[in-house]
Amino acid sequence: MTVESTAAARKPRRASKRTSAAKKPQSAEPQLVQLLTPEGERVEHPDYSIDLSADELRGLYRDMVLTRRFDAEATALQRQGELGLWASLLGQEAAQIGSGRALRDDDYVFPTYREHGVAWCRGVDPTNLLGMFRGVNHGGWDPNSNNFHLYTIVIGSQTLHATGYAMGVAKDGADSAVIAYFGDGASSQGDVAESFTFSAVYNAPVVFFCQNNQWAISEPTERQTRVPLYQRAQGYGFPGVRVDGNDVLACLAVTRSALERARRGEGPTLVEAFTYRMGAHTTSDDPTKYRADEERAAWEAKDPILRLRTYLEKAGHADEAFFTALDEESETLGKRVREAVRAMPDPDPMALFEHGYADGSSLVDEERAQFAAYQASFADSAKEGK
Amino acid sequence: MAVEKMSIAKALNESLRHALDTDPKVLIMGEDVGKLGGVFRITDGLQKDFGEDRVIDTPLAESGIVGTAIGLALRGYRPIVEIQFDGFVFPAYDQIVTQLAKMHARALGKIKLPVVVRIPYGGGIGAVEHHSESPEALFAHVAGLKVVSPSNASDAYWMMQQAVQSDDPIIFFEPKRRYWDKGEVDTESIPGPLHRAVTAREGSDLTLVAYGPMVKVCLEAAAAAQEEGKSIEVLDLRSMAPIDFDAVQTSAEKTGRVVVVHEAPVFYGSGAEIAARITERCFYHLEAPVLRVGGYHVPYPPARLEDEYLPGLDRVLDAVDRSLAF
Numbered sequence: 001m002t003v004e005s006t007a008a009a010r011k012p013r014r015a016s017k018r019t020s021a022a023k024k025p026q027s028a029e030p031q032l033v034q035l036l037t038p039e040g041e042r043v044e045h046p047d048y049s050i051d052l053s054a055d056e057l058r059g060l061y062r063d064m065v066l067t068r069r070f071d072a073e074a075t076a077l078q079r080q081g082e083l084g085l086w087a088s089l090l091g092q093e094a095a096q097i098g099s100g101r102a103l104r105d106d107d108y109v110f111p112t113y114r115e116h117g118v119a120w121c122r123g124v125d126p127t128n129l130l131g132m133f134r135g136v137n138h139g140g141w142d143p144n145s146n147n148f149h150l151y152t153i154v155i156g157s158q159t160l161h162a163t164g165y166a167m168g169v170a171k172d173g174a175d176s177a178v179i180a181y182f183g184d185g186a187s188s189q190g191d192v193a194e195s196f197t198f199s200a201v202y203n204a205p206v207v208f209f210c211q212n213n214q215w216a217i218s219e220p221t222e223r224q225t226r227v228p229l230y231q232r233a234q235g236y237g238f239p240g241v242r243v244d245g246n247d248v249l250a251c252l253a254v255t256r257s258a259l260e261r262a263r264r265g266e267g268p269t270l271v272e273a274f275t276y277r278m279g280a281h282t283t284s285d286d287p288t289k290y291r292a293d294e295e296r297a298a299w300e301a302k303d304p305i306l307r308l309r310t311y312l313e314k315a316g317h318a319d320e321a322f323f324t325a326l327d328e329e330s331e332t333l334g335k336r337v338r339e340a341v342r343a344m345p346d347p348d349p350m351a352l353f354e355h356g357y358a359d360g361s362s363l364v365d366e367e368r369a370q371f372a373a374y375q376a377s378f379a380d381s382a383k384e385g386k
Numbered sequence: 387m388a389v390e391k392m393s394i395a396k397a398l399n400e401s402l403r404h405a406l407d408t409d410p411k412v413l414i415m416g417e418d419v420g421k422l423g424g425v426f427r428i429t430d431g432l433q434k435d436f437g438e439d440r441v442i443d444t445p446l447a448e449s450g451i452v453g454t455a456i457g458l459a460l461r462g463y464r465p466i467v468e469i470q471f472d473g474f475v476f477p478a479y480d481q482i483v484t485q486l487a488k489m490h491a492r493a494l495g496k497i498k499l500p501v502v503v504r505i506p507y508g509g510g511i512g513a514v515e516h517h518s519e520s521p522e523a524l525f526a527h528v529a530g531l532k533v534v535s536p537s538n539a540s541d542a543y544w545m546m547q548q549a550v551q552s553d554d555p556i557i558f559f560e561p562k563r564r565y566w567d568k569g570e571v572d573t574e575s576i577p578g579p580l581h582r583a584v585t586a587r588e589g590s591d592l593t594l595v596a597y598g599p600m601v602k603v604c605l606e607a608a609a610a611a612q613e614e615g616k617s618i619e620v621l622d623l624r625s626m627a628p629i630d631f632d633a634v635q636t637s638a639e640k641t642g643r644v645v646v647v648h649e650a651p652v653f654y655g656s657g658a659e660i661a662a663r664i665t666e667r668c669f670y671h672l673e674a675p676v677l678r679v680g681g682y683h684v685p686y687p688p689a690r691l692e693d694e695y696l697p698g699l700d701r702v703l704d705a706v707d708r709s710l711a712f
Contacts, residue, residue: 110457138488142496149460150492154484160450161485164457171439172461191481194450201445355495356529358553362581363628 032242032274035249038302040310048253054317060101060248061312062326064093064305067117069330070126073337074116074133078283082341083133087114091246091278094304095211097121098251099179099273102259106147106176108169110162113151114211115181122148126333127340136347156182156189159208163195166204166262177262178206179255185216187232188224196236196268205262207255208233208270211245213277218290233270245275246304276302349375389572395565397539398428400573401546402466406436412550413458414441415451416468416504425470426506426565448478455501456485464500464550472507472559473516473686479524486555487530498553502546506562507535508599508649509696512689519686520650522598525557526627526659533627534580535559537601539569541624544577552580559626561599583630585637589619592643592709595634595660597623600647600697607702618706626656634660635667642673643709647697652680674712679705 033048052060071089078086089096096117103109103121111118119129124146131137132151139150152158162180169176186192187210199206212229214221221229233240239261243254251273258269276299280287312318353368392400405412414429420443423430433441444451448469455465469475475482482503489499509518526533532554536542542560549556578584586601587608594604601622608618621637623629638644644664646657657678664676679697687695 137494138492140492140494140496143460143493144497150489152485154480157453157481157485160453160481161457161460163450164454164459165461166457167454168458168461168463171463190477191449191453194445194447194453197445197447198450198454355491355493357532358490358495358498361532361628362630366631 032244033250033254034244034247036247036307038307040307050249050253057317060097061308063097065326066333067093067120069334071116073334077341084135085133085282087282088279089114089116091276092211093117094248095245095251095273095275098248099209099255102252102255108147108165108178110149110158110180111151112181113153119148122146124148127337130341134344136344156186156191159192159195162206163199163204166206167202169205175263177259179209181209184212184221184224187229199268200236200238203267206268207258207262210272211275212272213275215277217281230270230272238268240270242272242274245273246302248304388574389570391568391570392539393566393568394539394542395428397543397571398546399430401543405550411464413463413465415444415455415465417446417470419468448474449481452478452481459499459501466502469505471517472505472519472521475505483528487528499555500553501555502549502558504558507559508561509692510563522559522626523650523655531555531557533557534625535598537598537622540571543571548580564599581625581628583621583623583633586622587620589617591617592706593619593621593637593641594645594647595621596647604647607699611706631663638664639668639671642671644676645705645709647679647702649681649696651683652678653683655680674709677705677709
């Protein structure tokens with residue numbers, strides 16, 4: 001198997017030296033597949049091409065802007081005490097919208113807990129994502145409504161579910177594909193290694209989409225690997241490719257190509273989207289403890305939304321009216337999300353006993369009855385009090 | 387075939403065959419389950435008859451086996467996975483506890499996980515380390531899982547049928563040292579509910595509560611006690627999660643004395659749960675404290691010591707005597 005790479009790609013530059021004890025493992029940064037530079041220049045690539053209409057380009061821009069607006073609203077809602085926690089995707093919009101828009105309706109997505117942009121592409125109502133962060137459920141949307149599985153919190157577990165699902169797709173003789181999202185931290189998990197093994201030996205139609213956002217909470221990618229992550233695929237016998245994760249066009253083109261490969265029955269692909277987590281790991285995290293401001297600033301110059309806006313403007317694909325309308329749409333979305341979260345009721349206490357088992361359980365029945373009687377005892381004493 | 391005498395191993399094989407034959411969504415997955423038919427030959431001949439797509443030899447990675455089975459279940463399949471030995475299940479423990487057990491609730495009931503995890507368990511076969519353990523309590527404690535174990539060929543056949551039909555994940559513990567014990571199996575009878583205990587022997591002086599491999603030991607103990615004029619009832623629990631506490635209570639109220647027997651360590655074992663429930667439900671019916679006989683709080687010993695570790699006839703009878711002496 002050959003590892004796909006490119007001669008035309010640019011080298012990403014790190015602004016600061018890491019404080020990590022580990023030395024930089026690779027002598028030079030591997031090259032990235034890139035179709036849109038940080039300066040908003042369209043560049044060509046020998047292996048990946050894309051030809052989008054102005055309408056489609058504006059669509060990608062709109063997706064990224066609205067996802068970022070939703071994300072910002074969720075962060076604000078956490079600060080206001082409406083959510084217990086939020087895992088921001090800030091900076092990763094291109095990786096998620098590019099890959100998400102490469103999918104067909106019949107494809108299936110297995111996300112981590114940060115794939116708000118992919119959820120957006122799948123048509124999952126953003127407010128559905130917030131229940132678990134508010135604490136009213138652990139997810140709760142119907143995965144089969146949008147072929148978007150529930151968020152998986154334990155790192156890397158979902159790559160095996162994606163692989164099994166893809167094995168089922170192949171058994172059914174369907175030409176759908178499956179995509180598994182995970183991060184640089186998860187790449188160290190045994191489940192990810194096992195999913196590479198299983199998908200390779202069964203030739204499962206799955207794309208492993210790794211968003212290498214450089215940080216697993218406080219640990220830099222150097223703490224997870226001595227080789228560029230995309231090169232891991234080679235040892236399992238399938239191709240790996242590193243794409244500029246802040247370039248929505250490249251992410252779309254590379255993911256589309258990997259999905260098509262899966263559909264043709266040629267098995268898995270590992271895509272490493274090289275990006276950056278601009279915010280904290282979650283709202284509970286404090287990145288000032290472990291990384292330098294200069295690093296973030298350098299990545300800010302590679303912002304995924306800004307570069308597409310520059311291109312849209314230069315190419316004359318979008319006018320001021322478009323951007324103004326989108327601003328308004330963003331604010332409407334923010335307001336809708338805010339109102340929906342505030343209106344989200346706490347679950348009924350008896351919901352504790354729902355959904356533990358599909359076929360029910362005598363043990364749960366017994367405890368439900370005990371709890372109901374206990375609850376009812378307060379109603380009785382309240383009456384007596386009056 | 388209607389009534390036939392067969393071993394537990396054969397009954398399981400026939401049951402799996404029936405499941406594959408009647409539901410195209412049923413799959414068997416595991417290490418060496420194909421050509422070899424499993425290290426205990428429980429899946430013997432199934433790959434030959436149903437093909438490599440339905441009886442799947444997997445890479446040697448237990449988490450991968452269970453994790454991909456979850457994905458297949460999400461796609462609409464009904465995987466039956468084999469964990470080769472009890473002590474090998476722990477690499478899959480995370481997938482079982484964190485994902486398999488909780489995913490139905492996580493989705494507020496919108497998806498189902500009809501996965502059966504077969505685990506040959508228990509000691510008494512003179513094996514090396516990790517081949518003789520009884521980890522059932524570690525699974526019974528986890529909400530979202532159901533845990534069962536047959537003690538005889540008929541239950542092996544029917545409980546497997548019911549486990550495969552269940553829309554909940556089932557951990558199916560197979561008493562490996564009883565695999566070759568034979569019994570009558572009526573493949574046309576109508577079985578009772580999967581999670582119902584059954585009275586394996588009627589008695590009036592004391593109740594032995596057991597499941598899986600210990601039911602046979604308890605029946606032998608009851609027969610031996612009979613010679614001394616003691617009437618011992620044996621309750622075969624069959625399901626360790628949920629437990630049929632109504633049946634336990636009925637028998638405890640009838641005899642007033644209960645001894646719980648299992649191979650697993652007594653400490654935090656299912657005997658503790660049963661003893662507590664009996665105390666809560668029928669304290670005033672008791673003539674003696676509920677006693678427990680089981681493994682010790684030590685790693686499962688080398689084969690030459692396992693007869694000292696495992697509850698045998700004498701240790702069960704000793705507990706019977708202590709209870710009756712109260």
